[in-house]
Amino acid sequence: MTAVLEIAGLRKTYKSRRRGARQALDGFDMTVEAGQVHGFLGPNGSGKTTTLRTLLGLIKPNGGRMAILGQEVPAALPVVAGQVGAIVESPQFFPHFTARDTLSLLADAGRVPQTRVMEVLELVGLQERAKERVKTYSLGMKQRLAVASALLKNPKLLILDEPANGLDPGGIREMRTLMRDLAASGMTVVLSSHILGEIQLICDSVTIISRGRRVAAGPVAEVLAQHSGGGLRVRLEAVTDLPVAAELLTRAGAQVSTHADHLMVDGVDKPAAVTRVLAERDLYVSELAPVTVDLESVFLELTGTAPMPGQHRQVDESVVVGADAPAQGGWGV
Amino acid sequence: MSLFKAEFRRLLKRRFVRYMTLGGLLVLIAVAVGTFATNHKIGPAEFAAAEQQAEQQYRENVRWATEEKKQCEQAKASGNFDANRFPADCSQISPAPRDAFEARWFLPSTFDFRRQFEDMITAWAAILALVAFVAGASFIGAEWSTGGMMNLLLWRPQRLRVLLTKLGALLTGLLGVALVTAAAWVGAFWAIASLRGTTEKTTSGVWQSFGLTGLRGLAVVLVAGAVGFALASLGRHTAMALGGALGVMVVGQFGLGIVLNMAGVTFAEAWLLPTYLLAWMQKKVVLQDWDACNATYTGECKPATMEIVWQDGGTLLAVGLALTLGAALWMMRRRDVA
Incomplete structure (x- = not known):
């Protein structure tokens, strides 16, 4: 199997004059094989979105190596961008444009035929509402539009950050089916989500990140077996x-x-x-x-984020892996 | 080309840009209509009416002078003479001579194309520059603040190319609006001059001068659009450009002007931006210092002067553009898009 996405030793430090430096990614590794639906999991502030933004050229890393479809990025991003569809974090669109205009402009920018616009809108269930302004959309509808924008290029690699965010139960099920269909058609899907039940149902493999480092990776069954004890x-x-x-x-x-x-x-x-x-x-x-374990319990165990009675866990309070790991990952390190 | 096409389409679809352009057009129309309404064609009938008005004014002046003289003499005779109202010698009260009442004073305002159109070009450039600045700021600022820019960079991960293509689309749009309105502006004021004034002595040299002023005006419009665009890109919000411009105008211009005047600085206007813009458009602005006296050989006292020429204005525009656009491009290259 060939790797569609490879990340090795990725590092990113955010610097702030007031709060010092924060190590968002600390030698993070990740590999996604072709044709898989890969779950990318981690608690809030663990570095998921930073990883995806860095991978997509929105953030400049401080070190490490990344490759998409065998090409080193960010150098080769202009070459591979046409084969990568992505939504990062919450869907963001110009609110006064209609969904059709929004996708039509992206299609123009990416040299995608205009016929594809209505195809993807139909695929995500927005065909009937295509002529309405995005500002009138609910969060779930914006999420569908974001997925549609990512699918517009008919990409080989689809990166979706919290695609089920704001979706109703029917929408979540539709999204699950869509992911499976896309993977069956040969598309590789990287899915970042906190709905671990969904990840367990949809994904072939997972990577779990905590405090900027990988704490587990591999096929879902293997990760579960390794932690079932x-x-x-x-x-x-x-x-x-x-x-x-x-x-x-x-x-x-x-x-x-x-x-x-x-x-x-x-x-x-x-x-x-x-x-x-x-x-x-x-x-x-x-x-x-x-005794079987589910992904949620493995996640909570690996990241150390299980709720404790009487305690209020802070965002940066999660597991740090590696003997040389810093004692604190938050601001002020 | 596909990116340019997309960005140009985006520019045309932006509602705020459309409203701003429409607003600018309405102001231009209002100026043209106002000029039309307040000017009149001067013919023999207007000259005759003016002559008649001058004669009437003269007669009223004679009547008033006679009445005043009479009251002066009566006051003197009655012993109630008011030295503040009348001269000591009542014979000094006499009407102004007839030739002091010129008929041309009573002629209605008329639009002289050769003499006045240059100012109209400046007005056109000023209105369009304002539209360009706000439209430029909004075009990129709203993209940054709504996340549209991030979305676009996911599709075209070439930051400088994306930013410069957007700027190119904006400038193309502004150029289009400027050329169309310039043609309409010339046409409108030619018609106004023909109907409510005169187009006499509009030689090819005059047209050439208008053309050069128009080109300088076009440069102001494009620079204003680019600076608005660059400032909003730097601050990733439309308000950054608008707030910055407002701050410069209020603090940097009005405030600075007041402080310089209070401090008695010679040629205070030389520190103010509008002076340079005016010099750029009018080729030259002469500042005068009325506190200084340059005596002539006839004994006349002339104020000291300082000339600011169009090259000074051009240099300031070029430096301002280079600084803001350079900073925007530099930030675009190195910043994290979050």
């Missing part, structure tokens, strides 16, 4: 046997935690080892199930 939920025929079973499994080298009606067992190679140890002492298992 291989835990097992064990129930016995008699609840009264749980303490004995816990002692036996601990002696066998497993980490066991006892709950009211079951045990949670970690650190065993194979589930069969559990049944064997218990059966040797005439303890019979009524349920033996691997």
Whole structure:
């Protein structure tokens, strides 16, 4: 498989006379293979939008390497821009133009046939409202228009930052179907979103960023498997046997935690080892199930952003990876 | 070319630009209509009426002088003489001579194309320059503030090319409006002069002079548009250019003018921008210092003068344009678009 998007060691520091310097990207790496729907996840302020803006030439990096469709960017951006459709953060359009005018002007600027304008408006469900001014649109409609503008070029790489923002449930489902159809047609899609359930449903692979560094990357199933911990939920025929079973499994080298009606067992190679140890002492298992995790829990674990009772987490309070990571990532470093 | 086409279309679609242009056109029309309404053709009938008015004015003056003289003599005789009202010698009260009442004073205003059209070119340039400045500022400022510029850069990630193409589209639009209105302006005032004045002595040399003044006016219009564009691009908002211009006018011109006058600075106008713009348009502005006396051999006291010529105005315009546009291009190259 060829990489459509490659980022290696990307660094960006924002400097402010008043607040000092803030390291927004600190050696960030990311690879997206062709034909995939790739989820790009991270808490607020983790560097997602900075990464996308840098990739698209809107922000100048302080270091690192980036390539799109095999071409080094930002140097080759004018060459590859025609094959990259993107929306970055919230959709922004001149409010007094109609949707059709907005796309028509972009089509002119990008040498795209005007016939494509109505095609994409139909694709995102805005055909009927094409002649209305953008300022009359809801956030969801603006979001659809933004997606339409990104699709106008019929790009090979589609980068969407929070495309489901403001969409109603039907719209979210339509967007999901659209992403899948686009990927099936050979388009590579990079999707940044906080709706992790959606990402898990749509994406083939993910990259998770925290405080400007990559904390996880790979196919969704692999990332989930890596962080599921291989835990097992064990129930016995008699609840009264749980303490004995816990002692036996601990002696066998497993980490066991006892709950009211079951045990949670970690650190065993194979589930069969559990049944064997218990059966040797005439303890019979009524349920033996691997504990599955979802993307949301993995995300919260990896980024350290799970809400804690009684605490108000600040935007920059997330996980820093790497031994040489700075102690603080916020303003004033 | 596709980018230029898109930007030119965008310029034509911008509602604010349309309204500003329409506003400018209405002001131009108002000036032309006002000139038409306040001027009249001078013929034998107008001369005769003026002569009659001059005669009447003379007679009234004779009547008044006679009455005053009579009252003066009566006051003297009654002992109620008011020295503040009458001269000591009542015979000194006499009417002005007949030739002091010239008929030309009573002629209606008439539009002399050769003599007055040059000022009209300056008015045309001033009105269009204002439109150009605001339209230029809005064209790029609104794009920055609404995120349209960022969107465009995603499509054409060549910052300087995008900015310069936008400027090119703006200047093309301004040039079009300027040429059309200039032609209409000449036509309108030629018609006004024909109907309500005179077009006599409009030689080819006069036309050439008008042409050169018109070209200088066109330069002012284009520079105003480019400076408005550059300032709004620097501040990424239309208000940056408008606020900056207002600040320069209020603080830098009115305020500075007051301070310089209070300080008694010689040739205070030499520090003010409008003087240079006027010199650019009128080829020369002569400033006079009435506090200085340059005695002539006849003993006459003449004020000291200072000439500001069109080259001075041109240099100022060029430097202002280079600084603002250069800064806008430099910022465009290096800034993060967020």
